[in-house]
Amino acid sequence: MKRSARDPVTSRPALLGAVVLLALTSASVAAADDGRGPLEVTVTAPAGARTARVGALFGADGAGRPERDHFCTASVVHSPGRDLLVTAAHCVTRTGGKLFFAPGYRDGRAPYGMWPVEARVLPGRWTAERDEDSDVAFAHVGEVDGRRLEDVVGANRFTTGTATGASAVTVLGLPDARETPVMCTDRPVARGRTQQRVRCPGFTGGTSGSPWVNGSGQLVGVLGGHERGGSTADVSYSVVLGSAAAALYRTAAGS
Numbered sequence: 112m113k114r115s116a117r118d119p120v121t122s123r124p125a126l127l128g129a130v131v132l133l134a135l136t137s138a139s140v141a142a143a144d145d146g147r148g149p150l151e152v153t154v155t156a157p158a159g160a161r162t163a164r165v166g167a168l169f170g171a172d173g174a175g176r177p178e179r180d181h182f183c184t185a186s187v188v189h190s191p192g193r194d195l196l197v198t199a200a201h202c203v204t205r206t207g208g209k210l211f212f213a214p215g216y217r218d219g220r221a222p223y224g225m226w227p228v229e230a231r232v233l234p235g236r237w238t239a240e241r242d243e244d245s246d247v248a249f250a251h252v253g254e255v256d257g258r259r260l261e262d263v264v265g266a267n268r269f270t271t272g273t274a275t276g277a278s279a280v281t282v283l284g285l286p287d288a289r290e291t292p293v294m295c296t297d298r299p300v301a302r303g304r305t306q307q308r309v310r311c312p313g314f315t316g317g318t319s320g321s322p323w324v325n326g327s328g329q330l331v332g333v334l335g336g337h338e339r340g341g342s343t344a345d346v347s348y349s350v351v352l353g354s355a356a357a358a359l360y361r362t363a364a365g366s
Contacts, residue, residue: 149296150279150296150297150298151295151296151297151310151311151312152295152296152312153293153294153295153311153312153313153314154293154294154295155291155292155293155294156283156291156292156293156294158215158217160264160265161283161324162215162217162283162292162294163214163215163222163223163264163265164186164187164214164215164264164265164266164267164322165184165185165186165187165214165215165283165284165285165292165321165322166184166185166186166212166213166214166215166216166221166223166285167181167182167183167184167185167212167213167216167285167317168181168182168183168184168185168198168202168203168210168211168212168228168320169181169182169210169211169212169213169225170182170208170209170210170211171208171209171210171211175209177211177213177225180287181213181216181285181287181317182202182205182287182317183198183199183202183205183317183319183320184198184202184283184284184285184317184318184319184320184321184322184334185197185198185202185212185250185320186198186267186283186320186321186322186330187214187260187261187264187265187266187267188249188266188267188268188269188330188360189261189266189267189268189269190261190266190363190364190365191364191365192251192259192364192365193259193260193261193262193266194251194252194253194254194259194260194261195249195250195251195252195261195266195363195364196212196228196249196250196251196252196260197247197248197249197250197269197320197322197330197333198247198248198249198250198319198320198333198335199246199247199248199319199320199333199334199335199336199339199340200233200234200237200245200246200247200248200335201241201246201319201335201339202248202319202320202335203228203231203233203248203250204233204237204238204248209227209228210227210228210250211225211226211227211228212225212226212228212250212252212260213225213226214226214260214263214264215264216285216292217290217291217292218290218291219290223263223264224255224256224263225255226252226253226255226260227252227253228250228251228252229251229252229253230250230251231248231249231250232248232249232250232251232359232362232363233248234247234248234355234359236355243306243336243337243338243339243350244305244306244336244350244355245350245355246333246335246336246339246350247333247335247350247352247356247359248359249359249360249363251363267322267324267328267329267330268328268329268330269330269352269360270329270330270331270352271352271353271354271356271357271360272352272353272354272357273325273329273331273352275299275300275301275307275351276298276299276300276301276307277325278298278325278326278327279296279297279298279325279326280296280297280298280299280309280323280324280325280331280332281294281295281296281323281324281325282294282295282296282297282309282311282314282318282321282322282323282332282334282347283321283322283324284314284317284318284319284320284321284334285317285318285321286313286314286315286316286317286318287315287316287317288315288316288317289317293313293314293318295309295311295312295313295314296311297309297310297311299323299331299332299349301351302337302348304351305336305350305351305353306336306337306348306349306350306351307332307348307349307350307351308337308341308346308347308348308349309323309346309347310345310346311345311346311347312344312345313344313345314334314340314341314344314345314347315344318334318340318347319334319335319339319340320333320334320335321333321334321347322334323349331352332349332350332352333349333350333352334347334348334349335348335349335350336348336349336350
């Protein structure tokens with residue numbers, strides 16, 4: 112399972128081990144970020160507009176301040192309130208305490224600030240039975256210095272009903288053993304009717320909740336689902352975003 116290294120339950124490897132993050136040319140990195148090849152190659156994600164929308168989740172210490180260590184990934188999706196995150200449901204139910212989101216987190220810094228999570232929107236089937244086909248959740252964050260999150264970093268478009276594998280996707284996440292984000296592009300394949308998977312090395316603990324974004328800027332997957340994202344660092348899963356995910360988004364967005 113792609114749990115945090117701090118989770119007491121057995122987790123997938125927290126370190127990258129033998130995986131080498133390849134240094135690609137800027138042209139190759141740009142191609143991967145656009146949802147095209149090279150496939151199945153994990154690299155350090157460059158700073159930019161797209162990576163600013165993705166960040167790390169942090170718990171709170173006894174004084175209500177963000178803890179030092181991050182444990183999951185989340186990303187900004189468009190909503191009328193311009194304050195909405197999407198992540199894996201198991202990320203926001205691992206603790207009932209206060210959470211913070213750091214968009215664009217890199218090298219131990221939160222360049223766009225720490226945004227407090229004020230409300231969580233979870234599927235009923237996840238809340239009732241931890242159903243792996245419902246491992247998607249939304250969260251609203253509060254304003255920081257009078258500004259709304261989407262106005263600061265932008266957002267991807269949460270998109271349901273796309274055919275699995277219709278296009279390649281770029282997965283971007285923050286392993287909890289690293290202080291820089293990683294990304295990889297692959298074409299998803301189906302695992303039954305309700306799950307999809309990609310083959311990307313080095314997506315270890317902390318990458319749960321990572322967005323799967325196609326070349327059109329549509330978020331079509333969220334790392335989680337089967338085995339809470341996968342039992343190895345090389346294969347990652349997502350719930351197929353269908354009618355249930357669409358209904359949950361409408362509830363969260365108030366539309």
